[in-house]
Amino acid sequence: MKHSFFIFFLSLCIALPCFSAFAQPTDDVEPYMNSQTLESPEINAESAILIDATTGEVLFEKNSKNKMYPASITKLMTVLLALENGNLEDVITFSHEAVYSIEPNSAHIAMQEGEQITLEQALYGILLRSANEVSNAVAEYVDGSVAAFAQRMTQRAKELGCETTNFVNANGLFHENHYTSAFDMALIAKELLTQDAYRKMMNATYYEIPPTNKQPEIRYLHGQHQMMNKNSIYYNEYATGGKTGYVTEALNTLVTFARKGDTELIAVVLKCNGAQHYVDTKALFEYGFANYQTAKVLSAQDFAKSVEVVETYKNKTSSLGNIIVSPVEDVYKTISTNANLANITIDVNYPETISAPVSAGQEVGTLTVKSGQKTISTIPLVAQTSMIETPQEARIAQEKETRMKLVKMGGIVLLGIVLASLILLCITRTVGYYKRKKRRKQRALRRKRQRKITRCTK
Incomplete structure (x- = not known):
């Protein structure tokens, strides 16, 4: 028995080196990614996502396609549509409906009915102070009414690939049919970055709206996103912009952009308690920048x-x-x-x-x-450029020109033939004349010699 066990053990020792303890790479493995184990962050938000803003690749997600209430991060879509369909220098006039339809004590900048500001000033009011009446006015500026604008918002979201989004207002105030997802908000935020005008605005933490036709004082606007505030404990050196949101039903929501070197990330966190939205976003960015980079494959x-x-x-x-x-x-x-x-x-x-x-x-x-x-x-x-077909009129002109060229060419050829024939005829006659003259001369010489011979014989 011991002898049999020894033989089995020896055979096993010989066979073991034939098996590798490590998986071998296959053709399906992406050579541009390493095989390291990435430690995911602990996120308290009910729903969250982190994407590469350039490639759109998802780097982290938690319930990212769940239906959620967005609160004021809705306004990122409002800003996007305003930039796509408006002119920053246009003047917006605030209607009674825009000013007085918002909920009491909700975010505003005390705009008055009939007051006028430019679209650019309005967008700063939305981005920095989350002004609800300004969002209403922008919606009316673009589509004539908030309802029509909300339909445009939902349609635009579908065009961007959003699957869990329905908007009923421009400011994000709670409505049970006003919802989105972390994934969809990331798509909207990514598209917003394609707007050069927004990129110029997104870093702002302070803005002044000068006196208007209704307000003699300057409006001083300070940003609310604490990751952009250098005096805040939540300040993040890589944060470049974003939008905060809060309603009771949604709790705190947050969209944030950040850049480190050539890598730009977008983080979305939904339904957070207290300041947890800043803590979660910081954790997402630390995870993203520590583990990923954006590489240019070709120019x-x-x-x-x-x-x-x-x-x-x-x-x-x-x-x-x-x-x-x-x-x-x-x-x-x-x-x-x-x-x-x-x-x-x-x-x-x-x-x-x-x-x-x-x-x-x-x-x-x-x-x-x-x-x-x-x-x-x-x-x-x-x-890179256009090139049209030859117009029919040009073709007719070309054909006419071609026919004229053929006629001219035929005339030239015919003239050449005639001239050549005349020249040949002249040459032939001239040669014939000299040949005849030579023959006459030869005959005359023969006759002359004949006469001399005849005289000599006599």
């Missing part, structure tokens, strides 16, 4: 290509010239902080020729970025 300008534009008319294909096509945008990828992009290949697919007409922005081909066998991104190659 659009490095992949510009020339494509010939042609047109076919009456079964004849002709070239109209060349246009430049290039990717619509640079390509970025979120990777871990101690990783780098490896094994990147880029497949460019576009035709050598394209038929007119071509419009600027028209998709002409595609550019696919791969890491190993995995596709990172596929983006369109678009025309």
